[in-house]
Amino acid sequence: MLAVWLLILVVATAYLAHRRTAPLPALGMVAGYLVLMGLFSHAPTWLLAVFWLVLLVVALPLALPEQRRKLFSAPMFAWFQRVLPPMSATERDAIEAGSVWWDGELFSGRPDWDKLLAYPKAQLSEEEQAFIDGPTEQLCAMVSDWEIGQQMDLPAKAWEHIKQHGFFALIIPKEYGGKGFSAYAHSQVAMKLATRSGDLASTVMVPNSLGPAELLLHYGTDEQRQHYLPRLARGDDIPCFALTGPLAGSDAGAMPDTGIICKGQWQGEEVLGLRLTWEKRYITLGPVATLLGLAFKAYDPDHLLGEQEDLGISLALVPTDTPGVEIGRRHLPLGAAFMNGPNSGKDVFIPLDFLIGGQDMLGKGWMMLMNCLSVGRSISLPAVGTGAAKFTSLVTGQYSQIREQFNVPLAAFEGIQEALARIGGNAWLMDSARILTANAVDLGEKPSVLSAILKYHLTERGRECISHAMDVHGGKGIIMGPNNYLARSWQGAPIFITVEGANILSRNLMIFGQGAIRCHPYVLKEMALADREDQQQALLEFDELLLQHIGFAVSNAASSLLLSLGLGRFSEAPGDNLSRPYFRALNRLAAAFALIADLSMMLLGGELKRRERLSARLGDVLSHLYLASAALKRYHDLDYPAHSRPLLCWAMEESLGHAEQALDELLSNFPNKLLGCALRVLVFPFGRRHKGPSDAQDAQVAEIIGRNSGDPALEELLAGCYRPQAENDPVAALQQAMDLLQSVQPLQKKLHQALKDGQLQEVPGQSLIDAAASAGILTAEEAQSLHQAEAARRVVIDVDDFAKEELKLGRGKVR
Numbered sequence: 001m002l003a004v005w006l007l008i009l010v011v012a013t014a015y016l017a018h019r020r021t022a023p024l025p026a027l028g029m030v031a032g033y034l035v036l037m038g039l040f041s042h043a044p045t046w047l048l049a050v051f052w053l054v055l056l057v058v059a060l061p062l063a064l065p066e067q068r069r070k071l072f073s074a075p076m077f078a079w080f081q082r083v084l085p086p087m088s089a090t091e092r093d094a095i096e097a098g099s100v101w102w103d104g105e106l107f108s109g110r111p112d113w114d115k116l117l118a119y120p121k122a123q124l125s126e127e128e129q130a131f132i133d134g135p136t137e138q139l140c141a142m143v144s145d146w147e148i149g150q151q152m153d154l155p156a157k158a159w160e161h162i163k164q165h166g167f168f169a170l171i172i173p174k175e176y177g178g179k180g181f182s183a184y185a186h187s188q189v190a191m192k193l194a195t196r197s198g199d200l201a202s203t204v205m206v207p208n209s210l211g212p213a214e215l216l217l218h219y220g221t222d223e224q225r226q227h228y229l230p231r232l233a234r235g236d237d238i239p240c241f242a243l244t245g246p247l248a249g250s251d252a253g254a255m256p257d258t259g260i261i262c263k264g265q266w267q268g269e270e271v272l273g274l275r276l277t278w279e280k281r282y283i284t285l286g287p288v289a290t291l292l293g294l295a296f297k298a299y300d301p302d303h304l305l306g307e308q309e310d311l312g313i314s315l316a317l318v319p320t321d322t323p324g325v326e327i328g329r330r331h332l333p334l335g336a337a338f339m340n341g342p343n344s345g346k347d348v349f350i351p352l353d354f355l356i357g358g359q360d361m362l363g364k365g366w367m368m369l370m371n372c373l374s375v376g377r378s379i380s381l382p383a384v385g386t387g388a389a390k391f392t393s394l395v396t397g398q399y400s401q402i403r404e405q406f407n408v409p410l411a412a413f414e415g416i417q418e419a420l421a422r423i424g425g426n427a428w429l430m431d432s433a434r435i436l437t438a439n440a441v442d443l444g445e446k447p448s449v450l451s452a453i454l455k456y457h458l459t460e461r462g463r464e465c466i467s468h469a470m471d472v473h474g475g476k477g478i479i480m481g482p483n484n485y486l487a488r489s490w491q492g493a494p495i496f497i498t499v500e501g502a503n504i505l506s507r508n509l510m511i512f513g514q515g516a517i518r519c520h521p522y523v524l525k526e527m528a529l530a531d532r533e534d535q536q537q538a539l540l541e542f543d544e545l546l547l548q549h550i551g552f553a554v555s556n557a558a559s560s561l562l563l564s565l566g567l568g569r570f571s572e573a574p575g576d577n578l579s580r581p582y583f584r585a586l587n588r589l590a591a592a593f594a595l596i597a598d599l600s601m602m603l604l605g606g607e608l609k610r611r612e613r614l615s616a617r618l619g620d621v622l623s624h625l626y627l628a629s630a631a632l633k634r635y636h637d638l639d640y641p642a643h644s645r646p647l648l649c650w651a652m653e654e655s656l657g658h659a660e661q662a663l664d665e666l667l668s669n670f671p672n673k674l675l676g677c678a679l680r681v682l683v684f685p686f687g688r689r690h691k692g693p694s695d696a697q698d699a700q701v702a703e704i705i706g707r708n709s710g711d712p713a714l715e716e717l718l719a720g721c722y723r724p725q726a727e728n729d730p731v732a733a734l735q736q737a738m739d740l741l742q743s744v745q746p747l748q749k750k751l752h753q754a755l756k757d758g759q760l761q762e763v764p765g766q767s768l769i770d771a772a773a774s775a776g777i778l779t780a781e782e783a784q785s786l787h788q789a790e791a792a793r794r795v796v797i798d799v800d801d802f803a804k805e806e807l808k809l810g811r812g813k814v815r
């Protein structure tokens with residue numbers, strides 16, 4: 001009976017903490033229970049004394065605030081100031097950039113699912129849908145990825161179409177002659193173009209993400225907007241943005257490019273301006289740009305503007321025909337044909353009104369970039385990664401049905417099914433995250449942490465899909481030529497891993513490094529107090545925050561325990577019978593993540609910044625919780641369709657499995673081994689529950705992407721993917737072969753049955769179809785149908801070959 005009393009005490013106390021009951025009422029309830037326990041439980045006196053002592057240790061600091069601040073909060077505040085890592089201006093701008101959205105809910109350890117599900121479903125307007133069905137579809141149809149690679153440029157008709165239909169002006173408001181499209185529509189356009197050609201997508205998406213238009217919209221002066229935005233919308237100006245240089249990649253604080261405040265001649269008058277010297281590279285659209293956005297460090301050594309000499313990172317718009325601007329030769333990013341190259345300038349004079357936002361924005365460039373990047377990275381690169389996943393789902397699902405080995409389709413082999421499932425499952429999961437995040441931007445958010453999550457995970461998963469597609473296609477995938485629809489995607493995959501923050505950097509430093517401070521309910525507020533001039537007032541506020549922070553940690557610890565023991569199954573959760581257990585699983589992992597993140601920051605302080613593998617694993621947990629949230633939101637928005645259930649199950653098991661794996665590895669490498677073991681008991685009392693999709697779930701997803709067009713699950717998975725119709729198109733040939741082979745399936749069964757029954761014998765030098773026709777098993781029309789289907793199969797299987805003369809390049813030529 002004593003054991004029952006103790007169990008009730010532990011569970012009830014944990015439940016009060018889990019419910020985040022106010023401290024004094026909770027302590028009162030515990031005290032009342034201890035009185036009853038002393039009267040009726042026959043508990044030993046020493047045990048009751050220990051319980052009362054613990055209760056007093058907790059209650060006295062709450063009851064005696066002056067003593068608490070002096071003996072506890074003041075030393076904690078001093079420790080916090082001591083371990084707080086130094087933060088550069090660029091790091092501070094990065095952390096303060098953007099807004100906190102669903103990532104903050106996940107960091108709370110108790111996400112409000114009703115809040116997520118209440119957000120409106122992402123939808124296109126009639127105008128946006130018409131643009132995708134019309135000009136976007138037409139643009140895809142007028143290019144060939146192979147020909148783009150051979151010519152190292154888009155065809156002239158594609159450039160003209162892009163300018164004529166405003167593809168560079170998707171985000172520019174209508175008042176300036178742009179499309180004024182939503183972030184979701186922008187994402188849909190970029191994704192569809194990416195399913196046709198990565199070069200085409202890159203050309204269109206860069207001016208619509210991090211570029212002059214985005215910066216002008218948020219920070220430009222009225223005069224700058226009125227002058228440049230209509231020109232950009234019409235395609236009179238082609239923009240690029242120059243940030244990265246040879247000596248400073250991701251470390252913008254180390255950029256050597258300078259702008260010196262000085263006086264100079266401009267259009268016949270002496271004006272105050274900047275003398276710019278820079279060297280940039282990797283600049284997309286740089287070789288054809290007419291308007292150069294430029295990042296540099298501004299200095300005022302002669303104090304023409306004031307006492308401060310180092311003014312900080314600044315941004316300017318420089319027409320490329322400005323004297324002294326040098327547009328270099330082209331880069332070839334792994335043979336990709338989108339325009340990319342270096343540019344430089346030495347002592348190039350520009351007036352101060354060339355600064356984006358004018359003189360008032362001098363020195364605020366990094367903040368401007370970080371805020372715009374938080375939006376752009378939410379859309380462009382995630383759209384490209386998702387496009388790769390959808391395209392490889394389309395072609396690999398069809399090819400695996402058409403191509404046979406040992407007289408059975410490739411899709412029948414379990415090893416192939418594993419690859420097909422990874423492709424199709426990733427495509428649906430990635431699309432869910434892409435849609436949710438673009439919708440967040442349309443709701444007014446600037447999701448800086450979520451944009452880093454999407455950039456990393458959707459480009460990595462896109463690369464994974466391309467790799468699996470290459471494996472399934474085998475020899476078909478490695479022979480270059482117009483019939484190979486995969487090779488250029490394979491070549492270009494590392495490009496999207498590298499740009500806009502290399503993925504190693506994004507995973508190891510940015511996702512959790514930024515998220516821990518930006519999304520945590522207390523840390524950023526505590527950090528702000530550390531630099532407060534009035535330290536006495538800062539201590540008072542820190543004391544209040546510290547109490548809340550401790551309660552937050554205790555609550556998450558209690559939630560981890562109760563939910564890990566399975567008591568969460570009795571709590572309410574949204575969704576249907578399939579999704580409800582997944583919501584509860586995310587509740588459990590969110591509480592565990594919040595607890596371990598807190599303890600990691602407390603134990604390591606600023607050292608966590610250098611313990612990149614620990615930081616990366618914490619970022620992985622947050623990332624997979626977000627991906628899983630997106631999958632559940634999509635399933636809800638679709639109104640729980642039965643055909644989506646296999647896709648949802650795969651996505652959830654994938655995300656939960658990776659989240660648990662990251663937590664497992666984190667605890668195995670926790671700096672304090674004893675605490676790591678204790679946390680493992682708390683988080684995984686029964687071991688890991690999710691280890692990824694099962695073989696059966698893989699098989700279900702693999703079967704979906706092998707279906708013919710029109711199937712609702714397949715259409716949902718491939719939504720937005722360009723599907724060519726031209727007869728000579730190698731991707732269209734897949735669908736044509738699928739249709740023909742499906743139409744002759746009864747004839748193939750008839751042929752195989754005749755072989756099995758001994759009615760038909762193979763004749764050397766004669767096809768089986770012709771032998772069956774000669775034997776009267778097939779009519780002439782049936783034999784012709786089978787020949788046509790097999791010819792279509794052969795068109796799909798065939799690869800290209802070239803004469804020696806076709807492959808010979810002239811001296812100095814590059815291909």
